[in-house]
Amino acid sequence: MxxxxxxxxxxxxxxxxxxxxxxxxxxxxxxxxxxxxxxxxxxxxxxxxxxxxxxxxGPHPRPVVAAKLGVSIAGLARGGVTEPLTTDQIDALKQDVPEWLVKERATQAEVRKEAARLKERDAERAEQGNRPRS
Structure with a gap:
């Protein structure tokens, strides 16, 4: 068969x-x-x-635009970017650096910092034999 x-x-x-x-x-x-x-x-x-x-x-989808700008997809939306952007448009934003982009990059940096802190905390707890708490 x-x-x-x-x-x-x-x-x-x-x-x-x-x-x-x-x-x-x-x-x-x-x-x-x-x-x-x-x-x-x-x-x-x-x-x-x-x-x-x-x-x-491009035009690039939102996840790619967000990654190239160093922000989240939600940060793009908060900044008013709802449509796909070309590489030239992304480069122009990087050159011009509008206020919303500065703010969203700072927010994204804080999110990454907090995620790293939690990962480190959970690793320490795992080493001590404690189960991580939510």
Missing amino acids: TSHHNTQTMKPATAAKKLGVYLEATPAEFQEGVVSRDELNALQADPPEWLRELRRN
């Missing part, structure tokens, strides 16, 4: 998210089809020109 192998597929939105690109900026054939795990792996291993161009110049 032979086993039947189903190919795992995903929606274009999921594939775009995994590739770190803005779905609406991808070619129509990518948006309209389904993407197999093998196709996704091939796109990651040897990206076609359209994918390299999107990664280089």
Whole structure:
């Protein structure tokens, strides 16, 4: 008896998210089809020109914009950035550094600092044999 192998597929939105690109900026054939795990792996291993161009110049999805600016996605929204940005637009924000960006970067730094403190605290408790508390 032979086993039947189903190919795992995903929606274009999921594939775009995994590739770190803005779905609406991808070619129509990518948006309209389904993407197999093998196709996704091939796109990651040897990206076609359209994918390299999107990664280089955008428009970039919010998670990528937030990472490039050093803020959270919520921080982008608080700063009024709700649409995807191109690399040039991101670079302009980095040059101009509006007040909201300074504030959100400071907030993000505090969040990271607190997360590191909690991780260290929990590691110390684990060493002492105590269970971490929420």
